[in-house]
Amino acid sequence: MNMRIPILKLKDILIVSLQWELDDQTAIQFQEDLLEKLHDTSARGVVIDLTPIDFIDSFIAKVLGDVISMSGLMGARVVITGIQPAVAITLIELGIRLENVMTALDLENGMDKLQHELEA
Amino acid sequence: MQKGCFNVGKREDIYEYIISKKEEMADEWLERSTGSGEESVFRSDEKGKLHIQHDQLIETVSRIFIEDNNDFKLHIDNWSEAVASHWVKSGVTMHETIAQFRLIRGDYWNSVKNYILSEKQGFSIEDAFYWSNIVNDAFDFIMENFARHFEDAHKKILTSQQQMITELSSPVIPVKRGIGILPLVGDIDTYRARIILETGLEQAATQKLDMLFIDLSAVPIVDTMVAHQLFQLIDALRLIGVEAILSGIRPEIAQTAVQLGIEFRGIKTQATLMNALERYS
Numbered sequence: 070m071n072m073r074i075p076i077l078k079l080k081d082i083l084i085v086s087l088q089w090e091l092d093d094q095t096a097i098q099f100q101e102d103l104l105e106k107l108h109d110t111s112a113r114g115v116v117i118d119l120t121p122i123d124f125i126d127s128f129i130a131k132v133l134g135d136v137i138s139m140s141g142l143m144g145a146r147v148v149i150t151g152i153q154p155a156v157a158i159t160l161i162e163l164g165i166r167l168e169n170v171m172t173a174l175d176l177e178n179g180m181d182k183l184q185h186e187l188e189a
Numbered sequence: 190m191q192k193g194c195f196n197v198g199k200r201e202d203i204y205e206y207i208i209s210k211k212e213e214m215a216d217e218w219l220e221r222s223t224g225s226g227e228e229s230v231f232r233s234d235e236k237g238k239l240h241i242q243h244d245q246l247i248e249t250v251s252r253i254f255i256e257d258n259n260d261f262k263l264h265i266d267n268w269s270e271a272v273a274s275h276w277v278k279s280g281v282t283m284h285e286t287i288a289q290f291r292l293i294r295g296d297y298w299n300s301v302k303n304y305i306l307s308e309k310q311g312f313s314i315e316d317a318f319y320w321s322n323i324v325n326d327a328f329d330f331i332m333e334n335f336a337r338h339f340e341d342a343h344k345k346i347l348t349s350q351q352q353m354i355t356e357l358s359s360p361v362i363p364v365k366r367g368i369g370i371l372p373l374v375g376d377i378d379t380y381r382a383r384i385i386l387e388t389g390l391e392q393a394a395t396q397k398l399d400m401l402f403i404d405l406s407a408v409p410i411v412d413t414m415v416a417h418q419l420f421q422l423i424d425a426l427r428l429i430g431v432e433a434i435l436s437g438i439r440p441e442i443a444q445t446a447v448q449l450g451i452e453f454r455g456i457k458t459q460a461t462l463m464n465a466l467e468r469y470s
Contacts, residue, residue, distance in 0.1 A: 161428070
């Protein structure tokens with residue numbers, strides 16, 4: 070079964086809400102879809118919300134990291150929102166610090182941060 | 190082999206006799222161990238529960254006369270575990286426990302003695318010694334076994350208290366909307382650091398903080414290990430969108446950190462919490 074992650078557009082920002090844990094294939098598909106959409110819409114910002122995600126492994130973390138870099142190359146800033154405390158701890162233990170990535174507690178904060186960035 | 194040992198009939202007779210004295214022994218013991226007497230260690234309202242425990246003990250001990258030794262030990266073990274747990278919670282101390290067993294053993298042996306004396310015809314001196322050994326060995330085993338479970342129950346309480354202290358020891362205090370303080374107090378070992386990481390993160394998320402001021406004024410030693418734990422906490426906070434600022438950097442901490450080559454790259458730090466709040470919030 071092929072489930073694709075829905076990507077919504079709000080003005081010049083793309084919003085992605087991950088509703089379930091990604092398997093490898095879906096993750097790669099998502100990467101392609103997002104970049105396609107960025108190209109089609111010329112969006113300047115992306116918010117990826119991970120609130121329902123309780124578990125993340127190093128592969129998914131890498132895919133996310135790559136998506137961020139790739140989007141950056143295409144001229145879009147990305148902010149990751151809703152990382153759960155338990156997931157945050159796992160990422161840190163895996164040594165994944167997502168250093169140059171914007172993060173926010175929830176979607177609302179994320180949008181604010183992004184607006185801020187884009188206006189600057 | 191002594192005359193009385195193999196005689197199954199005699200064994201069952203003693204067993205029946207002791208069991209018949211069960212109530213009497215229980216009342217005798219409860220009289221002295223509960224209420225306000227000088228030997229009492231239990232409250233009067235625990236009489237019911239204690240009566241049952243005593244009954245079970247007498248029944249279990251008496252089975253030494255008719256049961257296989259291993260079964261006997263197993264049953265005693267089960268009894269000890271349950272009763273030790275209760276007595277520890279009731280605040281009975283180890284020496285009080287020993288005193289209680291002295292009372293119970295005393296009454297029990299008196300009963301056995303009375304039986305032997307009343308049946309003088311059927312028992313030789315060797316028999317009397319034999320039964321004496323059996324009963325005393327049984328009680329020795331019970332004491333030792335009970336002491337072990339008593340200690341375990343005690344340890345469990347200490348551990349859970351320790352856990353509670355550790356978990357309560359790092360509260361995130363909100364001071365303004367979106368701004369909180371985490372005052373760290375005392376030494377931070379790996380175990381505590383883990384608790385702080387988990388609870389601190391959870392609280393910061395629940396309170397929807399933008400900024401968390403982590404104050405180190407009351408942390409005596411900040412070495413590479415503690416620094417590493419702090420960095421993990423700060424990184425994890427950043428992942429959930431909370432900026433962490435370190436305050437309470439005492440001169441000793443500043444010196445040690447630089448001498449150990451600990452780098453606080455990208456992390457805002459201040460000498461006092463007051464300065465930090467003024468400057469960044």
